[in-house]
Amino acid sequence: KVLHWWHPLTDEGLKTEMTDDLLWLPYMVIRYLKETADFQLLQHEVPFYDGGKATLFEHCTKAIDVVFSRFSKRGLPLIGEGDWCDGFNTMGLDWKGESAWLGMFLYTILxxxxxxxxxxxxxxxxxxxHLYQKKALNLKEALNTYAWxxxxxxxxxxxxxxxxxxPSQEEAKIYLMSQTWAVISGIANEERKQQVMEAILQHLEADTGLMLLYPAFTKPDKYVGYITRYAPxxxxxxxxxxxAATWGVMALAMAKRPHDMYRIFSKLNPILQAHRDADKYMAEPYVLPGNSDGKDSRYHGRAGWTWYxxxxxxxxxxxxxxxxxVRPDYDGLIIDPCFPPEWDSIKVRRPFRNAVYNIIIQNPKRVCGGVEEIExxxxxxxxxxxxxxxxxxxxxxxxxKG
Structure with a gap:
């Protein structure tokens, strides 16, 4: 068991059957290890919420195994009281509903x-x-068979x-997270990568970024969750x-679509939004909002939930x-840029482990990526x-390189 909405100052959290919370531990531990190479941390003993204790390594492995114990007959993870999207909180109360995104997230971790x-x-x-390789292969196949x-x-x-x-449904015909994480996780082949990126740009691009789903729910559905009780x-x-929209930027970069990526990145920029139309945007220009209204709102483009x-x-x-x-990996810093070809160079100062790297990325041929040489x-x-x-x-x- 893990808690949802953990508040460290009061040591309080919410007991739920959310199915993604426990997987963020191995996901973030991997990120930490790539940044620090502090593998000894894996042997640090940590208590379980519901009693007992184990090493951090064992906590991570148990989190993965618990999710594998909650699979449908089709080989997809069950959604329970919601996955990343808390608003899907009644979709799987009978432990029959499935989550495609959770499968992609689990595949990434595997x-x-x-x-x-x-x-x-x-x-x-x-x-x-050997076991995880087999499970990963089966999961990838199930996602591409039943979630596609x-x-x-x-x-x-x-x-x-x-x-x-x-598309068979009247509302919520397309969902952003399943498309972006199909690319991020690597479960989609190249053809499908480009197809789903085209789909999110065609159906989900709004004035301030990428909408989470479209069209919006217009009436409450007790078998979906509280997401349907928000105004469209x-x-x-x-x-x-x-x-979710930030992962859209990440997926577009990974799909090597620099112009689309940078357009969405710029739409998420509160400085640019406030400069474009401060009265419409309404939020502070110096912090990201938690959300902004989509196309089905009469206030399309209005931002809210800042500082949160x-x-x-x-x-x-x-x-x-x-x-x-420039991103960390076990053996060093990977160089794999994806930026508009109009940019002629970038300078980065990157502290990494015990050293500092002053990096200049030169783009004389005006391309969007591809490393020709590193000195x-x-x-x-x-x-x-x-x-x-x-x-x-x-x-x-x-x-x-060109």
Whole structure:
């Protein structure tokens, strides 16, 4: 058991049957390890909420295994009281409804966890690696068989099997998260990647970013959840929910669509929105809003819930790691930019572990990515990963190829 909406100052949280909460632990542990290489942390003992204690490594593995214990006969994870979208809180109360997004999130974690296990001790974890490889393969196949409707990936199914995020429905015909994470997770092949990116731009692009779903729910549905009780176009119900929209930027960058990516990134920028029409935008220009109204709202483009959202951290990270393209990995800093070809260069100062890297990415051929050459302290290196240095400041020059 884990708690939802944890408040550290009061040590309080909400007991729910949300099905994604526990998976954020292994996801963030992997990110932490790539940044720090502090593998000893995995052996740190941590108490369980419901009694007992185990190492952090065991906590992460148990989180993965618990989700695997809650699968449908079709091989998709059950949604329970909601996945990332808290508003889907009644969709799976009978433990029959499925979540396509949760399957994609789990697949992302599995592929990363498999790499970690191999690095730690491939021989010791041989049986677990073999098991997770098989489960990942089956999950990918199930998602591409049962969550794919021919045009895009559905969001979920209700307990009675009704799909959400499907063209067969009157409302919520398409859902952003299933398309972006199909790209982020790698479960979609190249053809489907481009198809779902086209779909979100065609159906979900609004004045301030990408809407979470469209068209909005117009009447409450007790078998979907409280999302249907929001006014159409407000918050999760067809609004631009900033947290989800940041992953849209990430997916477009990963799909190598720099112009689309940067257009959506710019639409999320509160400074630009306030400059464009401050009266319409209504929110402060110096902080990200939690959401802004979508096309089904009479106040389309109005922002709200500022000073609240954690998506500021996500947008900052995505800008650095997928637009500028400097992101941490176990063996160093990966260089993989995706930015508009009009940009001639970027300068980055990146502290990483015990060293500092002054990085210049040069773009004389006006391309959007693709590393041709990297020099570190005047010496050319192979590949596109800057190696780890134990100390000092290092000068890095990256040249992009045409």
């Amino acid at each position: 592929t990363e966890w498999l790499e970690l296990l191999t690095r730690l001790d491939a021989k010791k974890y041989h049986d677990v690696i 409707n021919g045009q895009w990936y559905i969001a979920a199914t209700k307990d009675d099997g009704t799909p959400i995020g499907d 176009g407000l918050r999760e119900n067809g609004g631009v929910y900033t947290h 959202t954690g998506s500021a951290g996500w947008l900052f990270t995505i800008a650095h790691e997928y637009i500028v393209g 570190v302290d005047g010496k050319r290196i192979n590949g596109h990963i800057i190696p780890v240095f134990n100390e000092g400041t290092h000068e890095v020059i990256v040249s992009l």
